[in-house]
Amino acid sequence: MGILVSELINMNIMKTNKLLTALLLLLSLTFSIAQTSKDVVDKIVAEANNNSQLEVLAHELMDVVGPRLVGTPQMKKASDWAIATYKKWGIEARMEEYGTWRGWERGITHVDLVYPRVVSLSGMQLAWSPSTGKKGITADLIIIPEVTDSIAFQKWLPNVKGKIVLVSMNQPTGRPDYNWEEFATPESFEKMKKDRDALEEAWSSRMKKTGFTSRTINKELEKAGAIGIVQSRWSNGFGANKIFSADTKKIPVVDLSLEDYGLLYRMTENGDNPKIKVVAESKELGKVPTFNTIAEIKGTELPDEYVILSAHFDSWDGATGATDNGTGTITMMEAARILKKVYPNPKRTILIGNWGSEEQGLNGSRAFVEDHPEIVAGIQAVFNQDNGTGRVVNISGQGFLHAYDYIGRWLNSVPEDITKHIETNFPGTPGGGGSDYASFVAAGAPAFSLSSLSWSYWNYTWHTNLDTYDKIVFDDVRNNAILTAIMAYEASEDASKTSREKSVLPINSRTGEQRTWPEPRSPERNGGVDEK
Structure with missing residues (x-):
């Protein structure tokens, strides 16, 4: 009977030892996994830095x-x-x-004012714009007019034949709002915003009366015989313009900086008869x-x-x-x-x-x-x-x-x-x-x-x-x-x-x-x- 008790005790000890061993192994494995995860994260940080x-x-x-x-x-x-x-x-x-x-494929773009004085302008051809060829195009400018309705606009459209059309609003300031807020008087800042809002509302009304939007008018101008289109999509930051696509089949579309677009717009509006040359050497690749x-x-x-x-x-x-x-x-x-x-x-x-x-x-x-x-x-x-x-x-x-x-x-x-x-x-x-x-x-x-x-x-x-x-x-x-x-x-x-x-x-x-x-x-x- 003593031998049986001894054997039972030994068996329990062996079971206890195995259980302890298993627990230690599990703890060790858990610790190892935790350490491995931390090690990998530390290595990621070290490699990146x-x-x-x-x-x-x-x-x-x-x-x-x-x-x-x-x-x-x-x-x-x-x-x-x-x-x-x-x-x-x-x-x-x-x-x-x-x-x-x-x-x-985009090619070289040059836009130059050639009359009444010579100035190289800051601009670029829009994506998928047709090419002018190496010789480029030279023409007078014309602005989208104020009309009473789409019928009046259709009557005006023949005026674009042989000309380059300005299709964007002339921005009243090239300074972002944060710049005005920092330096202008509160009264001057508020006046500028009010004047700009009025201009934007007037331009929106002008475009609406044509029967077209800024996205659809380019094709209509092209159909009417314009030989080029100039826009300026200012992004409300110093020197920043949005550059997207042309939406024309045969005539080039270029975007000019706010400063240079404003120059052309004011000259055209005031009867100074500006003339520009556009060279845009893109390629169609099928x-x-x-x-x-x-x-x-x-x-x-x-x-x-x-x-x-x-x-x-x-x-x-x-x-x-x-x-x-x-x-x-x-x-x-x-x-x-x-x-x-x-x-x-x-x-x-x-x-x-x-x-x-x-x-x-x-x-x-x-x-x-x-x-x-x-x-x-x-x-x-x-x-x-x-x-x-x-x-x-x-x-x-x-x-x-x-x-x-x-x-x-x-x-x-x-x-x-x-x-x-x-x-x-x-x-x-x-x-x-x-x-x-x-x-x-x-x-x-x-x-x-x-x-x-x-x-x-x-x-x-x-x-x-x-x-x-x-x-x-x-x-x-x-x-x-x-x-x-x-x-x-x-x-x-x-x-x-x-x-x-x-x-x-x-x-x-x-x-x-x-x-x-x-x-x-x-x-x-x-x-x-x-x-x-």
Whole structure:
């Protein structure tokens, strides 16, 4: 009997030892995982700060490749550069065609006042504007008149034949409001705003009476025999103008700086009979492929689940597209580079989407969503950045009911000096447009906009002639690369698949009706044909 008791005691001791060993192993494993997660985050931060490639990427993309208007050779050059850069880092990349676009290439633009004096003017041809040829065109100027109605305008229209038409309002001041507010007397500032409002109302009435809008009148002037059009879309900042497309088939359209446009307008209005010469040497290239540039770090455990780093690659071409969306592009590229170096074998696949033709209606991301339902079904999260060079200051749950649970977990790993700037809004409401995350949200995939601090984005760089390398704030972009890389790492490693459950959307205060989830929309796959 004593032997049996002894054996029982030994057996209990052995069981206790095994249990203790198992507990110690579990604790050790838990500690190891925690340490590994912290180690990876620390390595991400160190790599971003000590070996940043952002300045190099920005120089190569903005300075050397330049603007990336859809349908231009520069867009193809940008894709070739990105693919080569990804492959240099050991990341597989490809160009993925989804349609065609009107091919066009910007050439030299010269605009000169040649009478009553000679002045070289600051201006540029608009996107997809017809060429003047090397000899250019020289002509008198005429202003859209004040008419009683559209019938009177039609009677006036023959006056544009052989002339260059001024189609924008003459701005009363080239000083932004903040400059007036700083230096003017309160009375003078208020008077300027009142006078400007009156001018804008009068110009709006003038345009309305023609029967056309600023978007449709160019075609009518072209049909009536005008040989060129000059506009000035001031962006309410010193030297900043919005640069978009021409909307003509045969005659050139140029945008002039506020200062030079005002000069021509005043001369024309006062009967000084100004004459200008326009040389705009663009090229038509027929239909060309339009595409996305895709890179991938394949997942090791869940390769069919995806964390997507998202930014549109294209831009308007008034400048070099530095903050729209060069900074978003290099943020995602830098995050991918860092992850490949410190986290080369992710749990889930990390996919980098450099989307094409966002500026014409989110076409690249919409095509990707439409063409890859299997990837959309496996999305863990999409992180999109597309509103300037500033540090991220806002993240919305986009209407996903449980977004706080997983976004909150991932943000918890991000250093406090980054998260202290960020406000969150959960569950939020789904974005119906604005940038590429909306294409994924419409398909029910958890996609989030990493919304940035302004840095005067809307006035000075968004779609303007000033959107250049020198406007990039690299400390803020580095901040965003670190944030993106850590959130992508945490999303990849998360033990749970993200929830797609949608919240009950609030009432639209404008319409009084309940908001509905946005519907997926198909991309334009044969673009620019209406511009030709």
